[in-house]
Amino acid sequence: MTFFWICLAVFLVFGLVVFRGSPYVPSQKKYIRQAFTDLYKITSKDVLIDIGSGDGVVLREASKLGARSIGYEINPLLVFISRFLSFKNKKITVHLADFWSAKIPDDTTIIYVFSVTRDIKNITRRLRKEVNRIGHSVYLLSFAGDFTDLKLVKKNQSYRLYLINKI
Numbered sequence: 001m002t003f004f005w006i007c008l009a010v011f012l013v014f015g016l017v018v019f020r021g022s023p024y025v026p027s028q029k030k031y032i033r034q035a036f037t038d039l040y041k042i043t044s045k046d047v048l049i050d051i052g053s054g055d056g057v058v059l060r061e062a063s064k065l066g067a068r069s070i071g072y073e074i075n076p077l078l079v080f081i082s083r084f085l086s087f088k089n090k091k092i093t094v095h096l097a098d099f100w101s102a103k104i105p106d107d108t109t110i111i112y113v114f115s116v117t118r119d120i121k122n123i124t125r126r127l128r129k130e131v132n133r134i135g136h137s138v139y140l141l142s143f144a145g146d147f148t149d150l151k152l153v154k155k156n157q158s159y160r161l162y163l164i165n166k167i
């Protein structure tokens with residue numbers, strides 16, 4: 001019986017997320033690395049934000065290249081796993097938070113997003129607002145999703161790199 005309740009809780013935690021954003025599907029390391037070298041060269045000067053950071057794979061890959069990496073994740077189980085996997089890595093912070101109300105740090109240089117098409121317009125609006133608040137342009141690296149209202153800088157088979165300008 002306990003097993004049933006645990007399974008139900010896990011199912012609900014993962015399932016209910018679809019009302020707030022994209023369900024959990026991790027990005028593949030191979031493609032992240034490709035994007036971080038071909039499209040946007042991550043360096044130790046970067047501050048990367050992952051909105052919906054899942055198990056933290058993107059944060060870990062960015063931190064290997066020297067960047068400070070901050071994730072916002074709504075699923076407590078994934079927050080626990082990503083904190084566990086980046087234990088003692090001072091470059092990584094994972095917040096248990098809903099990105100629709102999260103404030104990105106002022107020194108953010110690049111935002112990573114792996115989202116569903118349904119949310120793209122709202123994410124664009126939200127990020128434009130954040131960019132105006134922090135007062136400088138920020139790059140957006142999107143897995144699969146097309147942000148047609150933003151300025152496309154580069155793309156490869158899996159990713160698109162955009163620039164969100166301060167208005």
Ligand SMILES: C[S@@+](CC[C@H](N)C(=O)[O-])C[C@H]1O[C@@H](n2cnc3c(N)ncnc32)[C@H](O)[C@@H]1O
Binds near residue numbers: 020026098
């Ligand atoms: C497609 S997965 C991407 C995970 C990770 N960024 C990656 O690329 O491996 C989307 C993640 O966003 C999280 N998520 C969905 N809605 C969210 C919200 N409103 N706030 C924070 N995280 C959210 C989900 O729990 C899920 O882990």
